[in-house]
Amino acid sequence: xxxxxxxLLSVLYLPNAAFGAAISVSDEWGTEWxxxxxxxxxxxxxxxxxxxxxxxSGTRTHLVAGAFKVSTQIENLELIYTxxxxxxxxxxxxxxxLANGCKGKNGSFGCSYANxxxxxxxxxxxxxxxxxLHEWVWTFDDEGTLFTxxxxxxxxxxxxxxxxxxxxxxxxxATLVATNGHIVxxxxxPIPEPSSVILFGVGALLIMAALRHEALI
Numbered sequence: 093x094x095x096x097x098x099x100l101l102s103v104l105y106l107p108n109a110a111f112g113a114a115i116s117v118s119d120e121w122g123t124e125w126x127x128x129x130x131x132x133x134x135x136x137x138x139x140x141x142x143x144x145x146x147x148x149s150g151t152r153t154h155l156v157a158g159a160f161k162v163s164t165q166i167e168n169l170e171l172i173y174t175x176x177x178x179x180x181x182x183x184x185x186x187x188x189x190l191a192n193g194c195k196g197k198n199g200s201f202g203c204s205y206a207n208x209x210x211x212x213x214x215x216x217x218x219x220x221x222x223x224x225l226h227e228w229v230w231t232f233d234d235e236g237t238l239f240t241x242x243x244x245x246x247x248x249x250x251x252x253x254x255x256x257x258x259x260x261x262x263x264x265x266a267t268l269v270a271t272n273g274h275i276v277x278x279x280x281x282p283i284p285e286p287s288s289v290i291l292f293g294v295g296a297l298l299i300m301a302a303l304r305h306e307a308l309i
Contacts, residue, residue, distance in 0.1 A: 115241075115249045115280045122147035125253045125278060129162055129242040132231065137162075137238075138172075139202065139230050143255060146224040152257035152274065156217030158228040159190040159203040159254030165236030171204045173229040176218035182207050185230070190254040190275060202230050203254065216260055253278040 114128035124144040132138050141158045171185040185204040188196035194203035206217035218226040241249030255276040 115251070117253065117278050117280050119255075119276045119278060121150040121257075123255075123276075125255065125276070127160055127162070127249075127251055127253050127280060129238075129249070131243055135233055135235075137232055137234050139232070141228045141253065141255075143226040144224060145220050145226065148220060150257065150274075152259045153221065154206075154217040154219050154258050154260050155226050155255060156206040156258045156273075157190050157194070157204065157254070157256035158226075159194070159201055159252075160230075161189075161201045161239075161252035161254075162242055162249075163200060163234050163236045163238045165199050165234075166202055166232040167199070167235045169202045169230055169232045171228060171230050173227070174204070174218070175223060175225060175227045176206075190256060190277075192256075192273065192275070200236065201252075201254075202232060204228055204230070205256070217258065249280060251280045253280060 114126060116124055116126040118124045124147070126140075126142045126144070128140045128142075130138050139160055139162060141160050143155055143158070145155070166187060169185060169187055171180050171183055174180065174183065176183075183204045184194055184207050185202075186194045186196045187199045187201055188194050188203055189198055189201045190203050190205070194201075194205045220226075239250040242251070253276070256273060257276070258273045
């Protein structure tokens with residue numbers, strides 16, 4: 093009886109946050125953002141940020157930036173991969189939070205932003221029409237304190253995810269108009285919905301009642 097209740101609870105209560113060195117959270121338009129961290133050498137870490145826009149319900153056309161925060165201080169940040177068709181050199185990569193560009197004023201953030209300054213080789217970011225999965229991968233030196241959960245045994249990793257959508261139209265091959273930008277700012281792990289917390293509490297009470305019942309038999 094108790095085993096059946098535990099299995100039922102595991103099906104009914106599924107927290108939004110992933111466990112271990114990767115964690116996922118969705119924004120208000122249905123895009124699921126996943127942040128993962130791995131150690132590639134002593135003091136050298138690799139971070140990937142993936143946006144799954146398959147369920148995106150907004151009107152923007154491109155993702156033009158990705159950002160993360162998993163430590164109190166990072167150095168030597170380098171973008172080593174992106175799913176966008178642009179060369180890596182067409183992305184501005186620097187420390188600092190995302191706010192209509194990578195501001196470079198806070199060394200605890202990593203950020204890459206599509207560079208539109210060169211009209212001969214314009215970078216438009218990652219088009220939502222071209223793919224459902226949009227990914228950035230960085231390496232960096234951890235010069236601070238890595239947040240809880242990324243490389244240890246804690247089941248919930250703490251961090252920050254940033255991204256930016258733009259609606260981009262083209263007047264000519266070398267000219268674009270970008271409007272309706274919106275910045276995504278998400279904390280991980282997300283706080284469980286009240287209904288999920290209540291369901292979890294009810295399930296726990298059911299298990300306690302079953303245990304008490306078996307003890308009396």
